[in-house]
Amino acid sequence: MAGAAVYMSSVEDSQRMMAQVEKIIRSSVFFGAETSSKLLLFLANRALNTPESSGSSMKEYEIATEVMGRKSDFDPRFDSGVRVQVARLRTKLSEYMSHEGSADPYIVEIPRGSYKVTFTPNPGSHEVLESPPAIPTDHTLHLQTSILAQETPSPVSHAAGYGSLVWIAPAVLVVLIAAAAVSFFHLRREPATPTRVVPLDAAVREFWQPFLADSQGPLTILSNAPFSGNVINGLHYDQPGEHSSDVHSYYTGIGEAMSIHRLDMLFDQLGYPLRVRPGSLLTVEDLKDSNLIFIGAPVENLMIEKVIALKDFTFRELTSGPRTGQVVIDNHAPQAGEPAMYMASNTPDHPLIDDYALITRMPIDGTHEALVAAGTTTIGTEAAVEYLCDPSTLMHIRQKITSSSHEDAYELILHIRIVDEVPMHADIVAVRQYRLSNK
Structure with a gap:
């Protein structure tokens, strides 16, 4: 569905999309999943505020340093933390859209091979979402997501x-x-x-x-x-x-x-x-x-x-x-x-x-x-x-x-x-x- 993805066409549209993101985060699928919730907020905010960027422009380094608190020497060749967290988020989104969110106004996805959140109108939906007061800024989201690094598992020496x-x-x-x-x-x-x-x-x-x-x-x-x-x-x-x-x-x-x-x-x-x-x-x-x-x-x-x-x-x-x-x-x-x-x-x-x-x-x-x-x-x-x-x-x-x-x-x-x-x-x-x- 990535080809039919809808990005921000107006402030009102973007607010409705962000309202759906917040509804997703409050769902039972995301209940207690702080890492996935904060990552979704960041990626959705980026997609709605920079619609001209391509899906591949979001790099692992940017997510790792801006969202997950990794240091500037982060190297995705040796640290798969971003891929792991995005894969988990992709799975949770699929589970939500298949059950609780099946009638939501938008189908929210992260296409494979991309770190960009897409919003596709759901033809079977009649639900109207109220817009939130404002879309969080990158600065606010950075503060919200700064503790992600503490939640990401780190390897220790192998035990037998x-x-x-x-x-x-x-x-x-x-x-x-x-x-x-x-x-x-x-x-x-x-x-x-x-x-x-x-x-x-x-x-x-x-x-x-x-x-x-x-x-x-x-x-x-x-x-x-x-x-x-x-x-x-x-x-x-x-x-x-x-x-x-x-x-x-x-x-x-x-x-x-x-x-x-x-x-x-x-x-x-x-x-x-x-x-x-x-x-x-x-x-x-x-x-x-x-x-x-x-x-x-x-x-x-x-x-x-x-x-x-x-x-x-x-x-x-x-x-x-x-x-x-x-x-x-x-x-x-x-x-x-x-x-x-x-x-x-x-x-x-x-x-x-x-x-x-x-x-x-x-x-x-x-x-x-x-x-x-x-x-x-x-x-x-x-x-x-x-x-x-x-x-x-x-x-x-x-x-x-x-x-x-x-x-x-x-x-x-x-x-x-x-x-x-x-x-x-x-x-x-x-x-x-x-x-x-x-x-």
């Missing part, structure tokens, strides 16, 4: 296995750990009516309904395996039997942090609290009498295998060969066309082009269930959780699973396509369903 593909987000983790000290990771102090009432698709409610049986909400266990070392000299998994003086258990991947954020948004809409705690602070006794959601692979989320037994698919860290330390998913009973092992892949120019993730749902007792969402990398984990929150992909699960009885269990393998460290698409490539009613 799952951590070798994990981007650590120190700012996010400090917040999570501080929350743990104050309130044991309760993201909601008490069940309450959501402040944002957003209609949820029936498929979403149906899938998550069993996890709403308890008024206190499900208990979500976040992976945070112990690491040795530090962010300056390098981190690696703390091996069994090691007694290092510099062992830390407060590191986790950005994908796990994003997953918690996504689930918190979902349960806020469902009207239930989401209790989140790091696995290293829990005992099996703490997990009793709760529905459980495990986020992250068993190599880091060590509580998984203490509560449930994974069946046909299990995680393993390679201990030899050129990919030593990489986490894979073993397929113990391959069916026709299935490999014996699922492993993420990369190219010389891209550290990760695809990943695999396991989704497992299994009863714990007569009234409680456990759900596992875990990739072989942190990005795969993020994709698995997103898969469980989207109505269209939940429909795929419904089509694959022949029974939804509480006594049944199933395991699914997702293949995830990744572009610039952003999960873009996921497909179910293996399914196992188990009858446990006679257990």
